[in-house]
Amino acid sequence: MDFDLLVGIFPQVLLDGLILGFMYALIALGYTMVYGVLEFINFAHSEIFVVGAFVGVEILLSLQSAGWLERAPWILVLLAVLLAGAVISGLLAVTIERVAYRPLRTAPRLIPLISAIGVSFFLQDAVRLVESIWRNAFNLVYPPMDVLNERYELTSTIDVSMKSLVVIVAALLMLWGLHALVNRTKIGTAIRAVAEDQAAASLMGINVNRIISLTFLIGGAMGGAAGVLFGVQYGLINPYTGFIPGLKAFTAAVLGGIGNIPGAMVGGLVLGLLEAFAASYMSLLTGGAFGAEYKDIFAFSVLILILIFRPKGLLGEVVRERA
Amino acid sequence: MGSHFIRGVLVLCLALAVGFVPAASPVDAQGKGTVKIATQSPLSGGQAALGEGIKLGTQLAVEKFKGNLEKAGWKVELVPFDDQAKPDVGVANAKNIIADKDILGVIGHLNSGVAIPSSEVYKEVNLTMISPANTNPTVTDRGYANVYRVCGRDDVQGVVGSEFAHGSLKSKTAYVIHDKTTYGQGVAEFFKADAEKKGIKVIGFEGTEEKSNFDPIITPIKAKNPDLIYFGGIYEQAAPFFKAAREKGIKAKFLGPDGLDSSDLTKIAGKTVVGMHYTSVAGPVSVYPQAKQFADEYKKKFGKNPEPFAAQAYDATAILLKAIEASAKGGKAPTRDSVTAAVRDVKHTGITGTVEFDAKGDPKKALYFVLQVASDNPEKWGDNKEVKRLTIAAPAAPKK
Numbered sequence: 080m081d082f083d084l085l086v087g088i089f090p091q092v093l094l095d096g097l098i099l100g101f102m103y104a105l106i107a108l109g110y111t112m113v114y115g116v117l118e119f120i121n122f123a124h125s126e127i128f129v130v131g132a133f134v135g136v137e138i139l140l141s142l143q144s145a146g147w148l149e150r151a152p153w154i155l156v157l158l159a160v161l162l163a164g165a166v167i168s169g170l171l172a173v174t175i176e177r178v179a180y181r182p183l184r185t186a187p188r189l190i191p192l193i194s195a196i197g198v199s200f201f202l203q204d205a206v207r208l209v210e211s212i213w214r215n216a217f218n219l220v221y222p223p224m225d226v227l228n229e230r231y232e233l234t235s236t237i238d239v240s241m242k243s244l245v246v247i248v249a250a251l252l253m254l255w256g257l258h259a260l261v262n263r264t265k266i267g268t269a270i271r272a273v274a275e276d277q278a279a280a281s282l283m284g285i286n287v288n289r290i291i292s293l294t295f296l297i298g299g300a301m302g303g304a305a306g307v308l309f310g311v312q313y314g315l316i317n318p319y320t321g322f323i324p325g326l327k328a329f330t331a332a333v334l335g336g337i338g339n340i341p342g343a344m345v346g347g348l349v350l351g352l353l354e355a356f357a358a359s360y361m362s363l364l365t366g367g368a369f370g371a372e373y374k375d376i377f378a379f380s381v382l383i384l385i386l387i388f389r390p391k392g393l394l395g396e397v398v399r400e401r402a
Numbered sequence: 403m404g405s406h407f408i409r410g411v412l413v414l415c416l417a418l419a420v421g422f423v424p425a426a427s428p429v430d431a432q433g434k435g436t437v438k439i440a441t442q443s444p445l446s447g448g449q450a451a452l453g454e455g456i457k458l459g460t461q462l463a464v465e466k467f468k469g470n471l472e473k474a475g476w477k478v479e480l481v482p483f484d485d486q487a488k489p490d491v492g493v494a495n496a497k498n499i500i501a502d503k504d505i506l507g508v509i510g511h512l513n514s515g516v517a518i519p520s521s522e523v524y525k526e527v528n529l530t531m532i533s534p535a536n537t538n539p540t541v542t543d544r545g546y547a548n549v550y551r552v553c554g555r556d557d558v559q560g561v562v563g564s565e566f567a568h569g570s571l572k573s574k575t576a577y578v579i580h581d582k583t584t585y586g587q588g589v590a591e592f593f594k595a596d597a598e599k600k601g602i603k604v605i606g607f608e609g610t611e612e613k614s615n616f617d618p619i620i621t622p623i624k625a626k627n628p629d630l631i632y633f634g635g636i637y638e639q640a641a642p643f644f645k646a647a648r649e650k651g652i653k654a655k656f657l658g659p660d661g662l663d664s665s666d667l668t669k670i671a672g673k674t675v676v677g678m679h680y681t682s683v684a685g686p687v688s689v690y691p692q693a694k695q696f697a698d699e700y701k702k703k704f705g706k707n708p709e710p711f712a713a714q715a716y717d718a719t720a721i722l723l724k725a726i727e728a729s730a731k732g733g734k735a736p737t738r739d740s741v742t743a744a745v746r747d748v749k750h751t752g753i754t755g756t757v758e759f760d761a762k763g764d765p766k767k768a769l770y771f772v773l774q775v776a777s778d779n780p781e782k783w784g785d786n787k788e789v790k791r792l793t794i795a796a797p798a799a800p801k802k
Contacts (some may be wrong), residue, residue, distance in 0.1 A: 309614075
């Protein structure tokens, strides 16, 4: 076995894993925040993520056809696209909650879950329908932006592209912003109060419905921004793109401890790193017997082990106490 | 109010049903009945570009060649099915197809992994399937009397690829990626086996179902620095892979089979695939002298250039219609059995060459091409340069 090779690619794999991990973390926040306040899994979240990615690609494509993509400063374009993806996905999440979940809030736990799966199917095919009418396309490609594709070669096997840096910086800023919002502001206190005990929170004068809407708005916005970053990083999206990342992010949320915001970040990073290392190293270490195709099996086996020893996730589940 | 609403809906349904009943069972005075031809190809999803081409090629051929049958009193109809490139959907459609007694032949599929299980269903009723695009050897090697194809095979195509890698590209090392489907993994294995025989070192053989994030696969490839990357699969997966690989600084040459042959390859991967080579069993329409008129008619009717396999579907349909005509001779009603038997005797010179079937349903001689991507403009996919053209006889049936 080529030892130099194994060591040589280590930093690159670490970087690939971190990028993937941040992506999972951003999506996982949507699952975990909703679980925190409502104790239910919003399975439509993966489609909220995809809608963000589609908003991003539509804006970039229209800028491109208007000829503004090259002329406008790239950082401004990127910020605008991220913001648009976040706002539209956030509003979509709020609408979904209002239409498909709120009427079912007093129903047994499984009912809104089924409603969520229905919304997920609906959104997948709605996006597919709109795109096939509008662009007659299934796969959409993010228009390349030269600045983002610039690469900085550190060694012959390791390089960092501008877009990877953008993804990491954007993810870190958003995670930090959310952390500050939840822990240091009045709104954050209200969210935590609702998560802990809805009845008591409403007795304290907190408008529970508004806080739940706000939770969906924030979770959806993070998901939408993650969608834009996903498109910028990997380039190709289609209406079903969200399914696998959504599933992985949900897993990341459980891994970190569902309902626990720092847990979702940690869970996302752990899962992203596990996956990247499995995909890059498995075939090298086993002499090709087990290839990259086994990455999910490896990552999920580790996950099962972690959950056997820490059933409430790495940082522990946060569930409101019952009176 | 609720019951009023439901009653209203019921009345409406009833009215519609009554309205449709006479239309559904037309009593054709002079006609003998209807002959239907089904297509099965992905009409939705990431491979729809090629699947749509198969449907439209068939449609054009049906309109062009149905005259004789219509004169004999038969109405000819096309029934397109969407197999979504998924085996389970293909088989479910196949069950619907065999249930419709008027369907006398199927043109399809795009994916060998879908064609193989679906043709098991057609075999139950001896229904002809003529494939314009399925290259996996198993499709015909099972020796089913009802299964035909008008294109070449992967055990030859893989070798054409490795021959080109060895002889023309002078590759010493190769890294092979495949998509884990019957088709993609199959052709990748044929490539690998023959490449090793020729002395090319295969330093990696990797299957993946990934569609967007190829980073962790690319990192070890970059470290191993192969001369050539062979992707056994379809363009919707290969294109983002090639794009990411180039963007990450991989300098290896790219090569792949006919699954890459779609304008969507450049639509997705842009200039990163310009200059790469791929092998195909279907040349671009421009290499067939007789196909010019077909391309013009296609463009006029559907407003786009024919995708690869559209011309093959057109020829396959012409063969099927000839067989139906032959078995309708003398005023007889053609049956599935008579059509299946008649296909074997058809010798057809179509736009992609002359097709004559051997005992297992392969064309006796098939064309294989090596093509080079000419431009990053998807509109110009048809201009891809033909680097090599070979006529190779189909291998004999395997011993059982």
